[in-house]
Amino acid sequence: MKKIVIVGAGPCGILLAHYLLQRDAQYQIEVYERRNDPRQVPLYNSKTIPYGINERGLIPLRRIKGLEEAIKAQCVKNYGLIVHQKNCKTRVFPKKQPTFNTDRISVVMTLLSKLMEKSENGKVKLHFNCKCSHLDFHNKTVTFEKIKETASKEAFTVNYDLLIGADGARSVVRRHLLNTDFFEFEQKYVHACYKTVFLPGSNEKTGIKLKSDCLHVWRPEEGITFGAVPQLNGTFIGLLFFPKNEKKVVGLSSTAEVMDFFHQNMPEVGQLLSEAEAAAFLKRPISTQLKTRCNRYHYGDSVLIMGDAAHAVSSSLGQGCNNAFEDVMVFDSLLDEYADEWAAAVEQFTIRRQPDAYALWELDTNVFPASKTLFLEFMVRESFAKIMNKLFPQFFLPPLREVLSTTALSYAEILKSYQGWISKVKKSNEKLFSLKE
Ligand SMILES: Cc1cc2nc3c(=O)[nH]c(=O)nc-3n(C[C@H](O)[C@H](O)[C@H](O)COP(=O)(O)OP(=O)(O)OC[C@H]3O[C@@H](n4cnc5c(N)ncnc54)[C@H](O)[C@@H]3O)c2cc1C
Structure with a gap:
């Protein structure tokens, strides 16, 4: 039986464990997470952030029996945006299809409890309080620090056949890829x-x-x-x-x-x-956000990064988690396509996912203008697009915000279709931020 080690039990890592569990191939799945088991942390002690799950994220959930329903049961349907103005008046921007709003902890807990229901005979092993600290790609081993209540640490090393880094924007797995030939990486603070x-x-x-x-x-x-x-x-x-x-x-x-x-x-x-x-x-501390992109998500036939570890973006468009779920689904279909032959599947993952990740990087920074005047223009454009798309769908695109929040159109296609607006905002944002720095 082959052993897959997943680093990180965030939304991406846990959904990946679900997908691997339902494959016919005999995999032993081990997930290591540096934080506590969220099921054992009192809710009032938990830090959480709001999430909007849209069609892009729902499609991958749908492919695992019961997951879409379980996540939706934690969500409220959001049918639009209300912009509050200084004079206390509001502008309403309704949308046809809802976004499903919840929070990170609810998503992680739901994915975890469903995973445990399905993992018979301990096929998936979860290890909390284990922080990945070192990787040896040559010998295929990964070292963790077991974090104890006394704050003392104990290191231990495990071997793997396939290692997947789903350890977020500050990924340790990705950091180790920096030492491999021709790996290029860029990060920006939002x-x-x-x-x-x-x-x-x-x-x-x-x-x-x-x-x-x-x-x-x-x-x-x-x-x-x-x-x-x-x-x-x-x-x-x-x-x-x-x-x-x-x-x-x-x-x-x-x-x-x-x-x-x-x-x-x-x-x-x-x-x-x-x-x-x-x-x-x-x-509460002030939180920062990192955007990252890299030219490769795999190494050899046995290491892969996905989710925020591969391509983190800001929260502005509410896409990161949806995109991470899509990563999992794409990797699963590559395993189908290449009959669980990892060397081909991991290499193809880079090829298939990178154009969208790069397009999302552009969209993320440049859909919403920082300038107040341009933001007003954006709102007017969105309203106009809505009307025109309704009247002449063959000639006018739907509002950009709606396309992003209600469809699973590829990011590369979205960027291509709205390039004019994105370029305009990019120019304005760069000017504004250079003046402020
Ligand atoms: C304010 C805010 C709002 C957001 N809103 C949305 C939204 O509405 N919709 C949306 O789609 N996305 C949203 N996002 C983005 C979303 O949070 C991320 O894209 C998503 O969590 C990515 O999932 P992930 O599993 O790849 O990474 P993460 O959620 O970062 O999970 C990584 C996991 O790995 C663990 N880990 C890290 N390092 C190690 C290590 N060394 N060893 C072991 N474990 C490790 C972490 O503890 C964590 O549990 C938002 C983000 C922010 C900050």
């Missing part, structure tokens, strides 16, 4: 940092209520954006994006200042924010 904030959907005292089947967005000034993503229990997970040196956010130093910031800039959010949450917001 201009916007972010902080999460957890909000109820309504406040009886003030009478404010956010529509629970929509994504809500505020753009009080250039560079600062706040998005509130609906959750199944009626609450919202908010994400505040801001440039790394933005004093209005990084300079906040008391609960009162946080309350005041939200009341001034996003009055509706200010009315939902409790003092306790404002205090928690203040303590």
